[in-house]
Amino acid sequence: MKARLIVNPNLCTGCRTCELACSFTHMVGGKPGLSRIYPLDGGFKDLYVPVVCLQCEDPACAKSCLVDAITRNPETGAMVLDEQKCVRCMACVAACPFGCSLFDRINNLVVKCDLCDGDPACAHFCPTKALEYKPIEEHILKSTG
Amino acid sequence: MVNITINGKLVQAYEGEMLLAAIRRENIDIPALCHHEAVEPYGACRLCMVEITKNEWDGWKNHVTSCLYPVEEGLIVNTHTPTVIELRKTILDLFLASSPHSTVIKKLAAEYGITRTSYEEVPDSTDCILCGLCTRICDKMGFSAISAVGRGHGKEIAPPLKEPPPDCVGCLSCAYICPTHYIQFTDNGKERTIWGKKFKLLRCEKTGLPTITEEFAAYLIKHREIPEDYFKINDLSHRRELALKMGQITQWGREA
Numbered sequence: 153m154k155a156r157l158i159v160n161p162n163l164c165t166g167c168r169t170c171e172l173a174c175s176f177t178h179m180v181g182g183k184p185g186l187s188r189i190y191p192l193d194g195g196f197k198d199l200y201v202p203v204v205c206l207q208c209e210d211p212a213c214a215k216s217c218l219v220d221a222i223t224r225n226p227e228t229g230a231m232v233l234d235e236q237k238c239v240r241c242m243a244c245v246a247a248c249p250f251g252c253s254l255f256d257r258i259n260n261l262v263v264k265c266d267l268c269d270g271d272p273a274c275a276h277f278c279p280t281k282a283l284e285y286k287p288i289e290e291h292i293l294k295s296t297g
Numbered sequence: 298m299v300n301i302t303i304n305g306k307l308v309q310a311y312e313g314e315m316l317l318a319a320i321r322r323e324n325i326d327i328p329a330l331c332h333h334e335a336v337e338p339y340g341a342c343r344l345c346m347v348e349i350t351k352n353e354w355d356g357w358k359n360h361v362t363s364c365l366y367p368v369e370e371g372l373i374v375n376t377h378t379p380t381v382i383e384l385r386k387t388i389l390d391l392f393l394a395s396s397p398h399s400t401v402i403k404k405l406a407a408e409y410g411i412t413r414t415s416y417e418e419v420p421d422s423t424d425c426i427l428c429g430l431c432t433r434i435c436d437k438m439g440f441s442a443i444s445a446v447g448r449g450h451g452k453e454i455a456p457p458l459k460e461p462p463p464d465c466v467g468c469l470s471c472a473y474i475c476p477t478h479y480i481q482f483t484d485n486g487k488e489r490t491i492w493g494k495k496f497k498l499l500r501c502e503k504t505g506l507p508t509i510t511e512e513f514a515a516y517l518i519k520h521r522e523i524p525e526d527y528f529k530i531n532d533l534s535h536r537r538e539l540a541l542k543m544g545q546i547t548q549w550g551r552e553a
């Protein structure tokens with residue numbers, strides 16, 4: 153059984169706790185890093201959508217990376233970016249159709265959601281359970297990709 | 298897993314990896330100027346030199362470039378013996394003669410106690426240490442826009458015929474990877490120049506903010522099958538659009 157990060161915008165209040173949790177989980181040299189998740193305006197009153205990497209089946213980020221710095225972690229299913237391999241060409245940042253490969257200007261790093269190695273901090277801290285990390289039956293994964 | 302000893306500590310290394318990777322995992326600081334994870338090891342700078350031996354070698358020791366030496370069961374590695382430090386000092390002394398103005402070289406040499414080269418400084422020196430990282434990354438990415446030209450003293454990195462390289466897409470990877478920051482470029486948010494070639498930057502249709510060069514995007518569309526549409530807006534606008542789309546679907550659910 154694998155797990156998925158489930159986003160339910162109905163429950164999101166736009167409190168940005170997930171952003172904080174993400175930053176503090178991805179520290180760079182003792183300082184909070186760039187958040188990989190953003191609760192954004194959903195276009196209707198009191199509607200917020202936490203935008204985060206969808207860990208695509210056919211990921212544009214990995215396809216655009218000419219040095220193979222982005223690969224799938226077989227355990228978690230997350231597309232993981234290897235900072236040591238990345239040469240900051242920004243191809244993936246430009247190519248992701250959801251804008252979820254990000255450039256951290258302060259630390260000169262290209263970053264993306266790695267599902268915290270299978271224990272996503274955002275889901276842990278989301279007070280309303282708009283973000284949940286839930287096991288999913290293999291057959292559902294197969295039919296939805 | 299392979300068992301090796303680094304500076305007296307028994308550690309486990311992965312089959313097939315190079316010594317340098319195992320050394321770095323132990324947070325031991327050794328200089329490795331011509332090394333980068335994105336390209337194959339090359340062994341040009343010699344700074345990552347370490348001492349190796351084995352119990353069964355009867356006291357025989359060898360000095361090898363750790364970036365190029367695969368781990369082996371029972372290997373005993375020492376990264377800071379007096380001989381290793383002496384070797385590194387000699388190399389830095391030479392680099393200081395060929396690139397006397399490089400802040401990276403000066404700093405590294407100073408860490409090893411050298412503030413002035415004992416050799417004669419090379420006239421018309423540059424900060425390029427000919428480590429080949431720029432040409433290797435450009436080859437790896439599939440562009441091969443630049444290469445080492447000339448031999449011996451006159452050797453330098455340059456585009457063919459020293460003219461703006463036709464195959465360069467302005468991705469700046471070479472400038473990023475250069476350990477001495479020798480490769481210069483300019484970027485004013487509209488136009489980028491590297492190796493004497495000018496590039497126009499793509500701009501987000503919504504925010505007007507620049508992304509990558511038109512040439513680089515064209516390459517990714519053609520050779521990596523990234524849909525052209527993806528490059529019309531930048532990452533921020535993509536996130537905003539996704540939020541609006543998902544917002545709409547959620548709203549339908551609420552109304553139903």
Ligand code: SF4
Pocket residue numbers: 204205206207208211212213214231247248249250251252253264
């Ligand atoms: S970064 Fe973008 S392209 Fe890559 S897996 Fe995530 S959503 Fe997909």
Ligand code: SF4
Pocket residue numbers: 216217218219220221222233237238239240241242243244245262
């Ligand atoms: S920015 Fe880094 S991870 Fe992204 S495509 Fe370039 S090398 Fe790959």
Ligand code: SF4
Pocket residue numbers: 431434435440441442443462464465466467468469470471472491492
């Ligand atoms: S900027 Fe040009 S020369 Fe440098 S790595 Fe990219 S394509 Fe090659």
Ligand code: FES
Pocket residue numbers: 328329330331332339340341342343344345346362363364365
């Ligand atoms: S890093 Fe090993 S020789 Fe340069």
